[in-house]
Amino acid sequence: DAKTTQPPSMDCAEGRAANLPCNHSTISGNEYVYWYRQIHSQGPQYIIHGLKNNETNEMASLIITEDRKSSTLILPHATLRDTAVYYCIVRSNFGNEKLTFGTGTRLTIIP
């Protein structure tokens, strides 16, 4: 799986949009970009994934650049409950592949 690079930490004011960047310059054509988050020692939680088009669900939006070398996770209206470590993971969707967690971004939502 391709490696990813994320900033180690970020702050965001409550109610504002949180934009979390991720670089994955070695991503291959069949690999998807996944985002998971982990709230203080709980099990990681799936947020969203995408291949090359922008994606949106009830939790977040995912913007993938045209060359697919980077992406941004957007939490539109951050709340205190969004404080967590956010992991950007690149993986194929076939063969029940494992998740390879990097160091992630520790997002702190400030009241």
Place this chain on the structure above:
Amino acid sequence: AAGVIQSPRHLIKEKRETATLKCYPIPRHDTVYWYQQGPGQDPQFLISFYEKMQSDKGSIPDRFSAQQFSDYHSELNMSSLELGDSALYFCASSLGRVSYEQYFGPGTRLTVT
């Protein structure tokens, strides 16, 4: 909705003892993954099973073994425990060979003294 169940939630063992962690996947899920998360570290993949067969193996010590049973639940057996085995152990499950989401359980916190 049913989630992944792990038991026990907390476990305290002494060095050189054995431990068994159990994972009950979401109903109809056929794939189980085990991850280990040491203190202050990120989750690391240990092993996975698809349809009761081992499908992938990560940095799992030889002292550890795991299997998936006919009802799809899985057990992680850990022998000759060491202090460094103290960690959170997460189980995740997914459905099918083309799996998008892995659903994680709440984890088992193992403390080795």
